[in-house]
Amino acid sequence: MQSKTKPILEKKRTGKQRIKIPRQPMPEQDPRRRRANFEEVPKGYSEEVAILEASRCIQCKKPGCVEGCPVNIQIPEFIREIAAGKFLDAQNTLKKYTALPAVCGRVCPQEIQCESRCILGKKGEPVAIGRLERFAADYARKHNNIQKQPSCSHTGKRIAVVGAGPAGITVAGELSNRGHEVVMYEALHLAGGVLMYGIPQFRLPKEIVQYEINMLKNQGVSIHTDYVIGKSETVDQLMKQGFDAVFIGTGAGLPSFLGIEGENAIGVFSANEFLTRANLMRAVEFPRFATSPVIPHRAVTVGGGNVAMDAARTALRLGADSTIIYRRSREEMPARDEEIHHASEEGIVFHLLTNPIRIVTNERHQVTGVECLRMELGEPDTSGRRRPVPVQGSEFTIPADTVIIAIGNKPNPLIPQTTPDIQTSKWGTILTDETTMLTSKPGVFAAGDIVSGAATVISAMGQAKIAANAIHKFLIGETMGM
Amino acid sequence: MSTIKLSIDGQEVEVEQGATVFQAAREAGISIPTICDHKDLSPYGACRMCVVEIEGVRGFPTSCTTPATQGMQVSTRTKRLTDLRNCTLELLFSGHPNSCFACPHREPCETHRPQATKAGRSTRCGFCANREECDLREMVLTSERQELKLPVMYSAYKLERDDPFMDRDYNLCVLCGRCWRICEKIHGEPAISIINRGKWSKISTAFDKSHLESGCNFCGACIDICPTGTLMDRYARWQGKPEHESVSACILCPNGCSVKAENKGGKLLAYTMPGFEAEDRLCALGRFGAAQIVNSTKRLTRPLVREDGDQIPMSWDDALQSVGKGLIARRGTVVVVISATTTREERFIYDRLATALQGHLIVLPFEADCETPKIKELSDSVQQGKVQALITNGPLVSPQILKNVEFSLVIDCLESMASQLATIVLPSAILSEVDGTFKTSSGKIRTLSKSSILPGGARPEWMIICLIAKVLGLNGFDFDRAETITSLIQDDPAPEKFEREPRNNCRDIPIRFRGHLVADFVPGLKAFELPTTLVDEAEDEICNGFALLEKKEIAPNMHLLIIEAPQVARFALPGQFVILMAKETSERSPFTLADWDANAGTISLIIEEVGRSSRELTSLTAGDQLAHVSGPLGLPLSIQEKGTIFLGGGCYGIGAIFPLARILHEAGNRVICMIEAASSHLLYWQQELAEVCDELLIATKDGSGGMHGGIQEGVSSVTEKEHINQCIIIGCTFMMQQVSDLTKTFDIPTLVALNPIMVDGTGMCGACRVSIANQTQFACVDGPFFDGHKVDWEELTLRRNAYAPQEIQALPQGIHLTSCLPTSTLKMGD
Known part of the structure; x- marks a missing residue:
């Protein structure tokens, strides 16, 4: 057509x-x-x-x-x-x-x-x-004209996909196209994972994500939202219920904090919370949407990744003077060039080579500023990036009423905790075979941030694609008795 | 008129003949307690607090109804009177929730909760929006004896939220009759009166109809005169006591009524009547709508300048430069269109600007729309190119004109089609943000005085025009205050009369204000069938929800919900919670599981109405759907045999300890359950709990049932008799903290179920972080149970209150027809 x-x-x-x-x-x-x-x-x-x-x-x-x-x-x-x-x-x-x-x-x-x-x-x-x-x-x-993939005949195989983020969506799409019955489980009330709660509307309109989710549903994938695998069924129970394979794409959803004084003050947020309120809970449309919005006047975002850019740009749009502090220099910033460019174009101030050492608060436990140290770059560390070293006596305070911590996320521990025979690394990521994304547990595959730690949407999708191919072969019995 | 002399408490008092004893005392500065009396109402003698003794007169006449006579010897402060008043006060209070006065923890509790809890039903002072302004409370706190012995006879009337502007809770009413008397005084025929007899006497409309059908005109006088929290302005209800009151005028229509502007922290709470006389009355739009318009989320707050098709936010300086460029090039082709509801100063200055630009000023009649002949004429001039630039202070001209002119400047306070189409938008001040004068249609000149803080970059219109003139280099615009313009105004015409009288009929409320549909900013006006462009929010419809099987208000303000949620019920463990969303627009709110049935696939929750989310949930009725139920979440309580376990529950915690009691008892422990409530009629599930524990203890804050006091007193008394191996406490933060502090001195291990604000509830956001022994933990995944002796309670309390202003702003303003009908079992206190 x-x-x-x-x-x-x-x-x-x-x-x-x-x-x-x-x-x-x-x-x-x-x-x-x-x-x-x-x-x-x-x-x-x-x-x-x-x-x-x-x-x-x-x-x-x-x-x-x-x-x-x-x-x-x-x-x-x-x-x-x-x-x-x-x-x-x-x-x-x-x-x-x-x-x-x-x-x-x-x-x-x-x-x-x-x-x-x-x-x-x-x-x-x-x-x-x-x-x-x-x-x-x-x-x-x-043009509302996305053609349905020609569906193959049903294989009669069932797969449970835990987590409806980029990895889960990819696996579900791939396997459903190949005639397998896919059931997705999502803990939050909307499917999409980080595409819904994390990436802001101005970078990825939520209507697009929901459109894609609906496409998946039209394709025959069933999606159970509000369903917390690990708290309801465990992975073992899913297998017992007759799923032939389980895919884990639960992501890196556990926010890291700095561990500095004053971090629990009112006005300090994980980037996840700050962005979830604005995006998933649509607090920017408050009071029609009931979740309280953060109303920042002077926002300081700590971190140099894409999430930090998203948070700082969201704070800006909520009316704040928005500042980013990052402990290394511009070259080491993990964020995409385009995001950094967009952020500075919009008027976000960058304090590079700056490390927060204390959140300053008032008597009501509200944030009034961030005390920082200037840094200089020393020898390269294990990541190959030059290690930032504090400059003695360089303390200074940036006034702020809102501080957003965007220094990364740890893997969600729920599935590893409730599935003892899935092996994890010391960082809590699930260990997999990189050619198949198979975990240490037969029939259970994993991909995305739960395997690689906090990374990008597309790397999760890339891994998920590998996993989908392997799962398909596994389901139709080509490989891996395991 | 002749005067008489009398003696009150030995003091010689001279008053005009016809004055009552009460008035004589008031004039002499002698205060006699009263509830029903009001200086602007005629004497009524209902409350009997103002009794006095008069020499030669038998008994205790009420001073408010007794005329003063020459030589009268009056005593107002004898021992007998004090005793009698205390009795009267107790009787008055037996129909008004009063447990806070008898509560041994009142002072620390009120320090802990500086603001009253936003409850649906005000079951005690701490849950009442009128706490700081309550005449009854004031009277008790200043009376000699604060102890109240009579229990509360809670009437269990339904909450009335069935009109657009008022919340009424007649469970707080003491029948002083001020409301219907002021209604009668102002409107002649009162819309409300006392119905029924005896204990069931109640203020109501005729045949108990909705106020919308009762002839009520929503002037709000009854709210302003009510001494209790019975009648409340829904919008201002939880915003606290006004800090600043000033007389001003409402310019929402050419009537220009005189008003009292009530502000708090620079925010307008309401326009209220400047006095309690018939001519002081306001219409529903002025009384209830003004604050909603001023505080609208649709206010314009920064200058916008169109560049390459898009409106770009700019600084005032840059925007004014653009205005200058746009106007200077089109001198001679400028038309200024303003509304009749513009202050005199602003009208004057708009006129001066129009003249200076060799253009002309059009003042549109109030409520005029685009079909007005003057606008049609303007449209022709624009078509012919005679008019190239337009300045207007509202959406007063047709979109076609705005599209056809080369340059349009909209100076306005609210977003509209006009501001969207304008070349330049400058944000202006409105109503309580404005200084100036206004000529009413009857020719009176009223003064407006600024009492509210302007939002964002908004500025008064006269100032904006002066700034524009400065950029254009025009002379004669050197004004630094509105006042300096006033003296220059001569013979200005009064605006055309508004044909309808909204103060006499709320259905005559003006449809538009400066071209804006008022119902777009005051949604409650839809109840009067005013047109609006707002779409009904039916889009929140739930498709794949969770069925609510049963819903009961099992104690006032405390609701039992039984929900079909098999994925939770099959896996739930004691102590876990769920996240609920009543609608797609709701918050994700956590609630502890009170019970569940794995076979039936149902869960039970006890929900107390204390804000928007809980209200959305408790407003549902059996058969409705909840949008989302997620869980079970949190770590369950670890169940061990420990010996004697003391389980304490208050408020929703009574339900929350139920499954814990059951399983701990089954595990072989001796389980003592203690439940607390402000008053005995607020208790629930005594029977259910008694069946699953070894001993059930009860405490009430007013002593109306069980032990007088709370869980604290219970722990102390139990430890006198036996050793407690473990305490587990669930309830409000204040109670859990108090009990933890106490058990620490007894060295009893204590677990508390913490209830911080959560967003996702699955460990993803960290909103719920709490400090436990200086370590940060997430209550949703590491809790909810923590060692009560190690919790940083101050941090938790402050974090829980972090969103207090937003929580008030989030409260629904709409009409609520299905509000919490009490069950037939709810006949309390008999």
Whole structure:
């Protein structure tokens, strides 16, 4: 099926002509405007611009981008379809490799994955693969024309997926497509995991996530929300109930704190709490939504990752003067360049080489500031990044009424605690075979942050894809008696 | 008029003939206690607190109904009078929840709870929004004898929340009659009166109809004159006592009524009547709507300037520069359109600006819409290009005009279609934020005085115009206060009369204010069928919910909910909790499991109405669906044989200790259960608990049942008789802290079930962190049980109150037709 809009034919271009087309910029909301709203920052390509950008792809014979993609999307193929104006075909191609193209197109760090391998990037700028992926997915969603994957005949096999985050959704989509019966369990009241509670609306509209979840349901996946595996059934009980395999994608949901004085003061939040209130509980729409919003005036976010950027940018939109403190320098910041760029464009102040040592409070136990030490970089540590060393006597205080701790999350302990025969590392992550994502317990697979610690959405999806393939083989009896 | 002389308590008093003894005493500065008397009401003699002794007169006449006569010898403070008044006060109080006065823990409890708990039913002072303003409470606290011996006869009347603006709880009413008397004084025919006889006497409308159908005009006088917390303004109810009152005027319609602006912390709580005379009366919009408009979440708070299609928030300086550029280029083609409900100063200054720009000013009649001839005319001028720039102070012109003019400046306080279409938006002050004068349609000049803090970057309109003039380099706009403009105004016309009289009929409330539909900002006005663009929130409909099988109010304000939730029931263990959401828009709120049935797949919860979430839950009726039930959560209590275990429960904790008692008893322990409540009629589940424990003890704060006091007193008395191996306490933070402090001195190991604010309840957010022996723990996954001797109680208490203002703001303002009908078993105190 083709769209009702007029097909825009690809202009015949030679390779040289293609290379001459500049990388098409993404139209974005003006930073002065967006700092006051929760609307999505990039507006997305128009059809014309998408075709033009897609025309830049020279369709390499050995495409590096595909190797750079954790889920190995056949990138040249979907780009060729966009260039030809066959937008729905492009979406169908994407769907073969990823359950969530609209999400990946937005939140993947393409600059270190597919786009970093694009041949055009060697001399100029790479093809905007992420933006094109987003375009195709948004186009299909807007035209409400996402084709159901041709469903295979039912295999009669049942799999339980614990946790409806990016990993769980990927596994559920993959296995349901291959004819297995998938039952998902989600502890929170909405499926989506970090896509719902963590990533803010201005970066990933929640309607998109729920649309994808509904697609999954239409595909026949049943999703039990409000269902806490480990508190209700354990993994063992699920197996006894007749599930042929169990997939664990429970993520890294246990927030780390700094362990410094005053950290339990009123006004100190984990990034998880701060973002969950704003995103999942929709406190930004208070009082229609009942969850109390945080109303920051001077917000200090501690950390240098994507979550820290999300938290600081959310605080800004809630009306605060928003500051980020990070103990290393800009080079070591784990956040995506685009996020750091967006944050500083919006007016977020960065205090680099700065480490919090105490939360200053008043007599009512409310935050009034963060006492910090300046740092300088010393020798590289085990992570290869230069270790920050405190500068003696450099204490200073940043005034704040809100402090957001975004220094990472630990794996959710519930499943390992209630499933004794699943082996974990000393960090609490589940140990798996990296080619199959099989855990130490037969028939139980795991992927995502519960295996790798806090990482990215796409790396979780990549692992989940490996797991899905292995589970499929396991279910149809090709491998692993184990 | 002639005067008479009399003696009161030996003091010579001279009053006008016709004055009562009470009035004579008041004039002489002698205070006689009273409830029913009010200086603006005629004497009634209902409460009998103002009794006096008069030489030569038999018995104890009420001073409020006895005319003073020449030479009268009056005593107001004899021993016999004090005794009699104390008896009267006790009788009055037997119909009014009073347990707090008899409670041995009142003072520390009130220190612990600086604000009253936002309860549905006010079952005691600590749960009453009127605590700081209650005449009854004041009278007890200042009386010589504070001890009350008579138990409360709780009437168990239903809560009345069936109109848009009032919360009424007649369980607090002492029948002083002030409400119906002021209603009669102001409106002639009162909408309310006393119905029934004897104990069941009650204030009500005719035939007990809703106030909406009773002829009530919602002037709010009854609320303002009520000495108790019986009648409350729903919006202002929990916001506390006003700190600042000032006389001003309401300019929501050309009537320009004189009002008293009540503020707290710079926030308008309400416009109330400046006095209790008929001419002081207000309409429902002024009385109840003004504060909702001023405090609306839809206020404009920062300048917006359109660039490349988008409105960009900007600083005032940048925005004014853009205004300057836009206007200077279009001099001679500028039209200023303002509403008739604009202050005189602002109208004057708008006019001066229009003249200076060689344009003209259009003052639209009040309530005018886009169909007004003046607007149609303007539309033509815009079409012809004669008008290129428009300045307006509300959505007063059609969207078409705004789209067609080259430049539009909207100076307004509230969001609207006009502010969305404008080239530039400047946020302005409104109502209680404004200084100035207003000419009413009858030609009177009223003064507005600023009493509230302006939100964000909003500024008064006259100031905005002066700033614009400065940018444009215009002369004659050098004003630094509204007052300096006032003297320049000459012969300004009065606004056209508003044909309807909303003070006499609430269905005549103006539909619009400066072009805005008032019901968009005061949703309660929908009850009067006022048009609104707000969509009904039916979108909250629940599709895959959890069925509520049974719902009972088992004690006042305490509700039992039985819910179908098999995934919880099958796996629940004693001490665990669930997270509930009544609707998709609700909070995730934790509640301890009171019981469960794995076979039936049901769970039982005891929920006390103390805020929005619990109200949403307790407002459901059997057959309804809850949006979400998640659990079981938290670590269960570890069950061991320990010997004698003392289980203490208060409020919802009475239900929460039930499953613990059962399993600890089954495990071979000697289980002593002790439950506490403010008064005996607030207890529940005595029978159920007695069946699962070895001994059930009861304590009430007013001594109306069991031991006088609370769990604290119970622990002390038990330790005198036997050794306690373990205490487990569930209830409010105050009680758990008090008991823990006590058991520490006895060296009894004590577990408490902590109840901090939670968001997810699964360990993901850390909102519920508590300090246990200086270590941070998450109550949701490491708790809820902790060693009571190691808890940092002060931190917990402060953290629990961290969102107090938001919790008040979150309370529903809508009409509630299914509010908590008491069960037939609820006939208390007989």
